[in-house]
Amino acid sequence: MSSVKRQRRSRVACIPCRDRKRKCDGHQLCGTCREFGYACYYDTSTRKKRNKNLFPGSPAQPHQQEAPLNDTQPQSAHSPDHRPESPQPQSLESNSGAAFVRNLGLKIDPANAPEPQLFAWNIGARQLPGTFAPLNIVDIVSQEELARLARVYFDKVDPYYGFIDQDTFFEYLDSRWSRQGTPEPYDAVFCGVAAMGCLFSQNKATPAESHLVESARASLEQFSMSGIPSLTIISGWALRLAYLRLTATPHTAWMASCSLLHLLEASGLHLETKSKHLLFTRPQKVDVNIRRRLFGFVQYINTWISFDLGRSRVILLGASYNAPTRREGDYTVEMLNLLPLSENLEPNVSLDPTQLKATFFNMLENLGTQPPLVLSQCNIVLCIFRRLRELRSGMCAELEDQLLTLMTKSLTCARDLASERCPWSHVANVPFQIVCTLLSMDTPASLLRLTEAMDTLKFVMEIYDTDVMKEAYRTAGLLILLQQRRKEKDARSLNNVLEKHSTAPPDPNIDFLNEGVLDAHNSDYFGDLMAEIPSLDSLDFAHIFMADYHGMPEMAL
Structure with a gap:
């Protein structure tokens, strides 16, 4: 009987316990890894086959997802079969907002993309000029x-x-x-x-x-x-x-x-x-x-x-963390509950789109009520979005709608906190990242929300008038302008096609009326159609830029 039990434990053992031939209780995080500070993770393919009821990979049960809570450690060279085969671990920059902004800029316009750095990471330095000696x-x-x-x-x-x-x-x-x-x-x-x-x-x-x-x-x-x-x-x-x-x-x-x-x-x-x-x-x-x-x-x-x-975090071997006791009017427990969810996004750990979306829905189902908590949760959701984009995983309409709703709520929270003189880091960071995320989504619904995102970033900049906030505001405006110019270029290409073919004689072999097709060769048709589309020239982005960008020929920075 005892041998049967040992066999069951070995079948659901995590990779560190298998490599070290230790007993594993099959939990996430398992007792052995918790005690010794190992990075607990499982071979997802074999674990799903052998214990489907205990470890489903469905987004409908996000709290049972198989994603590990800590970053991975080097694997034993003698057990290559134990390594997860798919998906592959991502780079350390997978979670980085700076890398996301850089890639977005390169995608829109490689010649004028912003340099890689963390824009709006906080409100910026408040130090006065000069030196200040320590005093009692x-x-x-x-x-x-x-x-x-x-x-x-x-x-x-x-x-x-x-x-x-x-x-x-x-x-x-x-x-x-x-x-x-x-x-x-x-x-x-x-x-x-x-x-x-x-x-x-x-x-x-x-x-x-x-x-x-x-x-x-x-x-x-x-x-x-x-x-x-x-x-x-x-x-x-x-x-x-x-x-x-x-x-x-x-x-x-x-x-x-x-x-x-x-x-x-x-x-x-x-x-x-x-x-x-x-x-x-x-x-x-x-x-x-x-x-x-x-x-x-x-x-x-x-x-x-x-x-x-995009750097390695510090992992203290043997460290243990349990949630503190709740206090009335205190939200520390709710804030620190984001720690295991954050560790779950360790770039070196393999997470497939299903697991990432499960974490996404789990976050949305447990949104906080306090603005600092909402912004921290939005920051995690935006990180999950970046990971999904890197995996080239599509987002369903429901997920996009919920993401846009969370963005709107977060922008309101950022404005409220700024007006109350509460400069939490995400008061600056989340609005900027929302601008970049909306540009990356590039849908009619996302672009409609750009105005509110830019208004929020400007509002924070006006309250905390630092160089960091000014640079973030300029950069967000630059990305929007580059996207606008790219779309105008695409529109000109389409217009050239229409101009070339709009006067072509209709094919006598096609009966447009019998087929119920509009006469697209009628120039009045194009005129009426274009009249319904607002001109991009009416969008004035001049107020976005400071003196640094005045007189910039064709965005040659």
Whole structure:
């Protein structure tokens, strides 16, 4: 009897368990891979044959899809038959919005396509000119001002990434101004929270915000050199990462996220409290929900920056993540529930169109109600669209309609957040990517929505008047103009054909009236037809471009 059970387990074992000859429970993620940090995935062809009832590949049951949750590891050279044969893993750039925009530009007009870069990745840098030396927190803002900025943070940011304990924060705040001399480790948290409070309450940076950012960095570097980092220091680095994700370049934020994950590993905060480790003990007792929120946040940010840049994300062996406990008025759990769905899109993992569409429908069935959550979900759906386009998989009418509906809802959310001074990264990124996606779809329904998408991008640019937003707005306008010129060229080609053949005498052997066919050779027919089509000349894109593009002959950039 025992031998029969072992045989059943081996038939549904994942590839890592087969290669390592370990027991596998057949789940996704299996217990062995979860314990040892392996990338759990299955040979989809054999698994479907042997266990169809347990692992259907139908979009009607997206929660049972076979796509793995983590990226793949190198396979054993002795077991080539265990590798999935179809579809092939895609490149690291498969999820990248920058690669998508570049390919779109090359398809429309190779000579004038925008250079490859991440446009509208966030609102852009807010730093003032000049240098700002690090100062003691008590010399930057008053206690009352810090409390005000903290309330902004806990009202607008904490509900989505709640890894700072609010009670602990204000306990430290009440006593900090009585010790105005020596810098303290918790100053990094004070500076990080206050900097985020400035970001979410002011359109433009102030000297105080710049001092807060620089002082947080200096404090973190000072207290990170003394051994295994504490929860306080890790929290300070997480706040800095949050600020960088919303204002810095993608490379800077990616480096910060990678370093922070390794700091989490050094402190043991990537492990559940029950996990055993022989080489270290945690420096302090840590609340399990704070640990989960902190680790989930950093992992989520690193995953998507890596996707955007087409780079490898950091995978900590043995790391474990469970959803934190829900709190009233808090949406951190909903936000972090996007982490496994995001990991499911790892470019190096083979996903066929059926699996991608299953994830797509799963996302649409579980749309959030809060604008930041809706934008994050839309970002994932747009990524799935890019993957489907790369696989040259068609989209059914139902899927396209739902995608367009989600885009419309997301544009509304982006405008609402911008007007409320909530510069989440997707407030800039999602409208720009929607413009590019609509151009890529190139259907009457998609092109009708371009106006709202461009209006939204312009609205965000006017509120956050940064070079990054101006460049994104110009680039979106350039792509639309290039598409318009391509369509005008195609229209001229068709017009040349019509001009050549519109006066040709009708074939006497064809009885148009008996066949019920219109007399297409009648010039009045063409005149009436063209009168019903709005002229493309009436579309004025001049307002889209700044001085950089004025006087540009035939788009020769």
